[in-house]
Amino acid sequence: MNIKSLDFLKNTDNLNDSELIELTLSNFLRHDKKLYDVLFDSMSYSVSAGGKRVRPMLTMEFAKLCGGSRRAAAVFGSAVEFIHTYSLIHDDLPCMDNDDMRRGKPSNHIAFSEDTALLAGDALQSLAFEVMLCDDAVSLVGADACVKAASVLAYFCGADGMVGGQVIDLLYENKSANEEIITEIHLLKTAALIKAACMMGAIISGADKIQLKAAEKYAECIGLTFQIVDDILDVTSTAEELGKPIGSDEENNKSTLVSLLGIDKCRELSEKYTNEAISALKTFEGDTKTLEDFALKLLNRRN
Amino acid sequence: MNIKSLDFLKNTDNLNDSELIELTLSNFLRHDKKLYDVLFDSMSYSVSAGGKRVRPMLTMEFAKLCGGSRRAAAVFGSAVEFIHTYSLIHDDLPCMDNDDMRRGKPSNHIAFSEDTALLAGDALQSLAFEVMLCDDAVSLVGADACVKAASVLAYFCGADGMVGGQVIDLLYENKSANEEIITEIHLLKTAALIKAACMMGAIISGADKIQLKAAEKYAECIGLTFQIVDDILDVTSTAEELGKPIGSDEENNKSTLVSLLGIDKCRELSEKYTNEAISALKTFEGDTKTLEDFALKLLNRRN
Numbered sequence: 001m002n003i004k005s006l007d008f009l010k011n012t013d014n015l016n017d018s019e020l021i022e023l024t025l026s027n028f029l030r031h032d033k034k035l036y037d038v039l040f041d042s043m044s045y046s047v048s049a050g051g052k053r054v055r056p057m058l059t060m061e062f063a064k065l066c067g068g069s070r071r072a073a074a075v076f077g078s079a080v081e082f083i084h085t086y087s088l089i090h091d092d093l094p095c096m097d098n099d100d101m102r103r104g105k106p107s108n109h110i111a112f113s114e115d116t117a118l119l120a121g122d123a124l125q126s127l128a129f130e131v132m133l134c135d136d137a138v139s140l141v142g143a144d145a146c147v148k149a150a151s152v153l154a155y156f157c158g159a160d161g162m163v164g165g166q167v168i169d170l171l172y173e174n175k176s177a178n179e180e181i182i183t184e185i186h187l188l189k190t191a192a193l194i195k196a197a198c199m200m201g202a203i204i205s206g207a208d209k210i211q212l213k214a215a216e217k218y219a220e221c222i223g224l225t226f227q228i229v230d231d232i233l234d235v236t237s238t239a240e241e242l243g244k245p246i247g248s249d250e251e252n253n254k255s256t257l258v259s260l261l262g263i264d265k266c267r268e269l270s271e272k273y274t275n276e277a278i279s280a281l282k283t284f285e286g287d288t289k290t291l292e293d294f295a296l297k298l299l300n301r302r303n
Numbered sequence: 304m305n306i307k308s309l310d311f312l313k314n315t316d317n318l319n320d321s322e323l324i325e326l327t328l329s330n331f332l333r334h335d336k337k338l339y340d341v342l343f344d345s346m347s348y349s350v351s352a353g354g355k356r357v358r359p360m361l362t363m364e365f366a367k368l369c370g371g372s373r374r375a376a377a378v379f380g381s382a383v384e385f386i387h388t389y390s391l392i393h394d395d396l397p398c399m400d401n402d403d404m405r406r407g408k409p410s411n412h413i414a415f416s417e418d419t420a421l422l423a424g425d426a427l428q429s430l431a432f433e434v435m436l437c438d439d440a441v442s443l444v445g446a447d448a449c450v451k452a453a454s455v456l457a458y459f460c461g462a463d464g465m466v467g468g469q470v471i472d473l474l475y476e477n478k479s480a481n482e483e484i485i486t487e488i489h490l491l492k493t494a495a496l497i498k499a500a501c502m503m504g505a506i507i508s509g510a511d512k513i514q515l516k517a518a519e520k521y522a523e524c525i526g527l528t529f530q531i532v533d534d535i536l537d538v539t540s541t542a543e544e545l546g547k548p549i550g551s552d553e554e555n556n557k558s559t560l561v562s563l564l565g566i567d568k569c570r571e572l573s574e575k576y577t578n579e580a581i582s583a584l585k586t587f588e589g590d591t592k593t594l595e596d597f598a599l600k601l602l603n604r605r606n
Contacts, residue, residue: 031462035487039462039470090425095396095417114398115473118421119466122393122428126461129432133454143446150453151436158429159334159342163422167342170418184338 004028006136009071017070021056024074025081028131042112042120043127046085050103055080055197061294062198062215065286068205072140076149076204079128080197083157086124087193089117091166128153141204149200156196165189177255183224191223214283221277222295228270229301231256232263242303274299307331309439312374320373324359327377328384331434345415345423346430349388353406358383358500364597365501365518368589371508375443379452379507382431383500386460389427390496392420394469431456444507452503459499468492480558486527494526517586524580525598531573532604534559535566545606577602 008027012020025047031040056077063073092099092107093114100110109117131137132150141149155161165188172181198219202212233242234249235258249256258266277295281288311330315323328350334343359380366376395402395410396417403413412420434440435453444452458464468491475484501522505515536545537552538561552559561569580598584591 033463033467035484036467036470036474038474039467043462086425090421093398093421095398095412095421109398116470118393118396118398119470119473121425122389123462123466125425125428126457126466130454130457130461133450133457135454138447138450143450144441146450147436147441147446151433151438154429154433154436158433159346159426160336163426163429164336164339164342167339167419167422170422171339171341181338 004131004134004136006071006075006134006140009074012071017057017060018053020070020074021053021060021077021081024078025056028078028082028127038112038116039120039123042108042116043085043124045111046089046102046108046120047082047124049105051081051085053077053081055084055193058194058197058219058291058294059201061291062201062207063205064201065284065288065291066202066205066207066211067286068201069140072137072204073201075131075137075140076200077197079132079150079153080193080200082124082128082131083153083162083196084193086121086128087157087162087166089121089124093117125157128157145204145206149203152199152203153196156192161188161192161196165192172255174253179257179260182255182257182260186224186227187220190227191220194223194226195219211283214280217280218277218291218295221273221280222298225270225273225277225295226298228257228266228273229299231258232266232270233301233303234258235263237302270299307434307437307439309374309378309437309443312377315374320360320363321356323373323377324356324363324380324384327381328359331381331385331430341415341419342423342426345411345419346388346427348414349392349405349411349423350385350427352408354384354388356380356384358387358496361497361500361522361594361597362504364594365504365510366508367504368587368591368594369505369508369510369514370589371504372443375440375507376504378434378440378443379456379503380500382435382453382456383496383503385427385431385434386456386465386499387496389424389431390460390465390469392424392427396420428460431460448507448509452506455502455506456499459495464491464495464499468495475558477556482560482563485558485560485563489527489530490523493530494523497526497529498522514586517583520583521580521594521598524576524583525601528573528576528580528598529601531560531569531576532602534561535569535573536604536606537561538566540605573602 008023012023015023029040029044029047033040059077059080060070060073088102089108091097092102093109099107101107108120129150133146138146165185168185169189195216198215199212202215231249234246237246274295278292281291311326318326332343332347332350336343362380362383363373363376391405392411394400395405396412402410404410411423432453436449441449468488471488472492498519501518502515505518534552537549540549577598581595584594
């Protein structure tokens with residue numbers, strides 16, 4: 001068996017966090033399978049399609065905050081990024097959002113084919129668990145932390161988390177939703193995976209229950225903020241500034257918190273969540289400036 | 304968090320293996336999510352669609368052979384069954400085999416919708432990992448065994464295993480393949496998940512490396528036999544006996560070992576593999592009759 005090796009992580013002290021994450025992502029996609037390299041090409045295509053690596057960076061920040069290893073954070077952060085990437089590939093498929101473009105490039109199923117894209121997504125989900133559970137990951141953080149971190153990701157990416165959120169979102173595509181339902185969609189579809197990213201960083205670094213709860217709270221609040229700001233920008237921004245068409249929610253008859261509560265109330269709400277996110281960080285003794293800045297950046301973003 | 308509880312496994316000593324597996328499968332699909340019960344309905348629809356539970360039964364047999372717990376075997380066997388089920392749902396999708404029927408019932412995407420079927424498959428994969436890594440599973444077999452078993456499943460169900468096999472199969476759909484390639488497809492597409500099933504039963508029961516190797520060998524040989532017999536029956540059986548159309552491989556211009564080597568040589572090959580499977584069982588001290596009989600049943604099946 002060719003269970004993933006983490007040898008490539010040796011002598012990486014000189015890399016910054018971002019470089020370490022990119023190195024880890026690309027190494028997990030290396031292969032010697034000439035017979036069907038199209039599968040790995042398809043997986044790599046989407047993983048390297050210019051995502052901002054928000055989730056692995058969050059794993060990294062919480063790991064550092066809890067005194068954990070950057071290498072371990074790169075491994076578990078990659079797992080979250082693989083899950084995020086698979087969800088984007090499946091989201092773009094014709095039977096879902098039917099999007100031909102993603103981040104300015106042809107979607108996976110356009111660049112490859114629908115069947116390959118489907119299978120690449122499936123394989124990325126398996127890969128996420130494979131890298132978190134390989135022998136070298138156990139050596140890095142211990143079996144208990146591996147199990148706990150991987151179980152948190154499994155929970156938050158599945159029916160009780162991200163996938164559940166996608167299903168509710170589909171159910172309310174052409175149906176009006178109330179505030180509670182929209183918030184539930186935001187919590188599951190977006191915040192759940194961010195929770196996993198933050199909590200996993202804490203778990204693999206030996207965080208206690210209170211710290212873990214704080215990581216979850218921070219993640220939930222920035223996840224909710226992200227979605228509300230998204231809905232605000234869809235109304236207030238220009239297509240040029242946003243880099244994608246505006247007014248899509250109204251056009252699609254989609255209920256959003258903005259259409260239900262108005263822009264002012266939504267701005268208020270997103271500020272409240274951001275304050276709560278920053279407050280949650282007080283539990284930690286270390287330097288939380290990067291995470292505070294990130295929360296504020298999400299609140300104040302223009303695109 | 305509502306990480307799976309295994310409380311339902313208390314007081315189940317009176318259940319036989321098959322009942323214990325069904326109980327476990329159905330309990331893992333219980334939920335309180337009224338807002339999007341269609342997702343769980345869709346997952347349950349395919350899990351309860353009359354599969355023969357070959358993989359969980361193999362997990363159970365190897366667990367018993369290695370002195371392990373039947374309850375733990377039901378949990379890890381369910382995980383394999385969830386992976387198997389997700390692969391069938393995705394296989395049937397229009398962008399893959401486009402099959403409207405599965406086991407005499409409408410396929411998942413016909414009974415529900417394409418997007419729901421896609422997401423139900425995705426969620427079943429997550430669920431597989433969730434149940435293997437929950438706190439109660441750790442209590443049953445320990446964190447080390449949980450990690451090891453789940454990592455084996457992740458490896459064999461992903462790009463290096465089942466999904467990889469599906470990709471090769473797609474690549475050679477209308478292209479002639481040689482014996483080596485066809486065997487590789489059989490190994491990855493079919494034998495890989497059977498390997499995971501057998502090896503996981505051994506792992507959670509504290510098997511040593513030699514026993515683990517024997518479990519893998521048995522699984523590989525019965526997996527290969529299963530596929531060769533499938534190809535033989537496609538040529539020699541009647542549609543009535545087989546319960547599905549015959550001659551489909553020839554009609555689809557599909558290279559099979561039968562078309563390459565002829566029926567006699569294939570019968571010989573399947574007998575050789577079956578003998579090797581049965582030989583591999585000699586490593587174990589316990590009663591291997593059920594596993595021997597199962598290997599022979601696969602060899603001699605008529606449908």
